[in-house]
Amino acid sequence: MEKLEKARKLIQELEEGDYIKLKRSIGVGLYLFNLLKEELEPIYLNLLKEFDRLPIQKRIGILKIIKNKLSSPISRQVVDFSRYEKHPIEKFFIPLEKLKVLDDKEKKLLKALGIKDLYSALWYLPVRYEDRRLTTTIKTTKPGQRVALKLRVVETGYDPSEKYPAFVKCEDETGTLYLRFRYKDKRALYAFRKGSSIVVYGKLKEFHGEKYMVHPEVSFDEKEFGRILPFYYIRTKGEIKAFSSKTKHKKVRQAIGKLLEYTKYMPEYLPEELLKKYAFPKIGESLYMAHNPLYEDEESLNSYTTPFQKRLIYEELFLFQMVLQMKRRQIKSLSAIVLSEPEKHIQEFIATLPFELTPAQKTVINEILQDLKDGRPMNRLLQGDVGSGKTVVAMAISYAFAKEGYQCAIIVPTEILAQQHYESFRRFLEPLGVKVGILTSSVKGSLRRSIYKHVSTGNLRILVGTHALLEEKLEFKNLAFVVIDEQHRFGVLQRREMLSKGKDTLPHCLVMSATPIPRTLALSLYGDLDISVIDEMPTGRKPVITKLLFESEMEKCLNTIRDELNKGGKVYVVYPLIESSEKMELKSAVESHRYWQELFPDRKVLLLHGRLKDKEKEEVMKRFKEEGDILVSTTVVEVGVDVPSATVMVIESAHMFGLSQIHQLRGRVGRSDRQSYCFLIVPDHLKNTDADAIKRLKILVNTNDGFKIAEEDLKLRGPGELLGASQSGYFGFNVANLARAEDRQLLQLAKEDATEFVNKLSDLENLRKLLIYKYQDSMDLSYIA
Structure with a gap:
């Protein structure tokens, strides 16, 4: 215990003054390793081995992980997965109906989420985490942090002239904090009895020295806190539709929580060489910790950089690459x-x-x-x-x-x-x-x-x-x-x-x-x-001239449109929405169609959008090609529309589109030897509120090279924009996200490893069975059965 106390005290000292002492110290990782080598699991000792060679932000992250590990009251309850006898992998493909640990309502709930069996339930991984542990105080919490605090109610009040008329004044042993609410009825404050204990979770803010939270989550039962809560992607249909958001997550957590017992018996199927090569934890421990993280920090969990998350990401990519390698070999045979x-x-x-x-x-x-x-x-x-x-x-x-x-x-x-x-x-x-x-x-x-x-x-x-x-x-x-x-x-x-x-x-x-x-x-x-x-365009094609304009500069665009129409050109005007939405203050195709008709009363202005039947779409495109002048449309014109006489593309609310999508739309013009134009129109307020959006769109102004644009889109938005909205479903990834640079690096490693281990598949029985189970619906894997 003396070594544990030394480690805790050192970490506390290193955190002071924005980690100034940590920045000046050397050999911290080695010292902590020696103190904790009998206390920590190999995963965490490996982090300490690397500690002294890493950049300061990585070291701070590791320090937080170790601190949480040592301070969490339940950190000593980690399951020893090595003690349990492993079941055959096929036992994890058992349908939900046969799982006695779940009641009928829980089975219906999981089915509504698309979960069909035990394996897919364990792989239904959280999309984010919130640290609800009571490990901080009002004084030690910095503004901007989301934290859970145990407080005592001092008084309540109501001022209808305020933006947040209801308030609850609270305190702990270190200071005072106000909870502020938009309640229209002050009777909602009756629940906060003077002197009672409450637990709150929210983002702490500060104004003129006063600390406060706006509409935090409040509980009068401390049992709901004290842990890191996982949150899952939940569809709003079927069995789960009627519940509130809070109840949905609670019910899903409870149902999946009942299944975590099975992770103790899950056999390892990745080759032992790979586990050693990357210091990955075993599959059972990884899935258990993904659903029930005991001592990681929220930042590491939400950036998917913990050891068990990395193992799961790598595994998905490795299995995918194995199937591709086998498919390639099969086709070539x-x-x-x-x-x-x-x-x-x-x-x-x-x-x-x-x-x-x-x-x-x-x-x-x-x-x-x-x-x-x-x-x-x-x-x-x-x-x-x-x-x-x-x-x-x-x-x-x-x-x-x-x-x-x-x-x-x-x-x-x-x-x-x-x-x-x-x-x-x-x-x-x-x-x-x-x-x-x-x-x-x-x-x-x-x-x-x-x-x-x-x-x-x-x-x-x-x-x-x-x-x-x-x-x-x-x-x-x-x-x-x-x-x-x-x-x-x-x-x-x-x-x-x-x-x-x-x-x-x-x-x-x-x-x-x-x-x-x-x-x-x-x-x-x-x-x-x-x-x-x-990687080159046909001879005679002129690069499309692209201009970024604010709405107040729209007349410049209209002048070009008038010139091009007079020369016999045609015009596309694309909007992000079919009809206006209260939630999104954006122009839409249906409402704007009338505006363009009034602007050009002597021209044929047509309307095209995704709600039209296929026959109607075809008819509109035919009319536009033969006799139309202006086509007001949604992104239904993004792919395959070929009207060589179209010379102007106007994209309204351009900041709402991805770069590659705009580049696709721009490709609808410039399909002849005539000079063509693309106008990216954005609201004036973006000048002051979204410099990043302006910077992003300027990439399109500066280049017509789709591959350069794709590289930039990959950096800015990830490959979902490049590969289409169904990227995740198409490749079947639950946790891997190629928008993250770290995951793209793991993808390359997984490809190299799959090339080697595809030759050894006959010796990897569990892996072979898993590949057949996982991909049998999307690929013909009968040749490895």
Whole structure:
């Protein structure tokens, strides 16, 4: 105990005066290691080993962790996971219905959250944490900190002239604190009896020397505090909809808390070499601590830098990389159709084009040709900026397959994009004798039946469509080439379904994306794909001139619009909302449509948004292309809309969009040899309130390079903006977040490790079973069963 007291006293001294003593001291980590080597678990001793070599902020963070570990009254209650006999991993795949520890209401509750079994319940990890431990006082709490305090009520009062009319004056042994509320009825203060003890949690503020909290969480039961509380992502539907937010979290915590007992028996499945290499804790302890952190600090937990969180992040990325490596190997082990004269047919197609291919397009075609020669299925990602000419590459390859009697499928996420591709493929390929068809949800009746028939007989060589191409009724005679456009909008499962349309062999697959992803990230996220990049624009295209304007400068934008309309140009105006919302003071497409009609009464101003039916959207786009002047729209025009005469893009409330999304929208203009313009319009108040938003948007003013913009977006907002809103669901991550630089580093390490351990999978029984369980619904893993 003497060593423990020495350690506590030293840490207290090092914290004084904003850690001045810590900044001046050397050898602190080694000294604490020697004092605590018999008290702390290896995880924490490893932190102390590294301590003296780390930057000051990291050292402060570790010091907080050790302090909480030593001061927490329950820190000595940590489960000794090594004492328990481990169960087979498959026992953790037991459905919720069979878990006797939960009652029926708790099972319904967890099901409403999408949890299906014990394993997925344990992996339903908290999204944030709040430190509700009573380890501080009024005097030692700094303004801006969120803390839990045990207080005594001194008096209550009510002043209707104040912004927060109700107040409760409280105190502890170190000072006075006011609780302030917006209560309209002073009877709400009756609960605060003079002299009674309460526990509060909130952000401490200070004004003219007076410390106070605004609407803190108040409890008259100290048992609700004294620990770090986990908070989960909770959907507001099903069994849980009727409860208050506080009750929802409490019920979820209770249900998952009952299951933590099982973590004692969870077998380890990561290779022992990796656990030693990274000093990771075991899986049972990691999951237990993620749901029930006993002595970490709130900052470390919410930044996901604790040892057990890092282990869970790494594990998700490692399993994902293992599956990609296995999938890649499986595909390369299969046979595929080999074309006899692809170069001849591609050159034949290129000779008919009214323009010259860029060197980058020619390079990509050569890379694809190499894939088509080796008798194994091509599985390639083609990245290219908006307007860089990916579709022409897809046409050239499709033509080569069609000329040798094979079928091609082009699958896209929206009807507008399907119609666009259908028209392009027909324009270039039907004069060469290749029949092109389209299949979307709008194609019905006899026309749909006709398409089914001609596809099944092989008469229709190229079929463009949406998710309708995945229907079981649609059977190809000899599908040999699949193009998946805007690939990040399709899940892995849908890619597999499309490829399963090939009968005797796996079709060659080209997935395309106009959303630039930095190459290092793409290599890791799409490890089952080879990658090609078109990094230059077609000859004659002029860079779009982009200008950032405040609303008070709107006349500059209108002058350009008038000039371009007079020259025969067309204009897009994009809004973030379909209709106005009370919660968000933003302009919307529906309300602003009238404004633009009044501004340009002699012009055709059309309206397009996501609530229109697909047929209506198609009709609006057709009218805009043929006779319209201005299209007021939401981001439904972000992908695939091709109107070469459009020369102006206006993006209202531009600060509400991500950089890559704006870059996609900007790509709707500048699709001819005419000079085009993009105006980013933002409210005037941003000048004084959001300098970061202005700085971010200026990146778009300074560059048209989608890959540079993607790099900046990655730094500023993370890859969710690059990969689409479904990034987390698409890659199946519960805790890994590639917006964090540390997680991207772990992704690279996981890829390297997976490359090594994929060869040893036969010796890792639990890992093999887990991979089949985790990914069987999204990938064909029968080859490792």
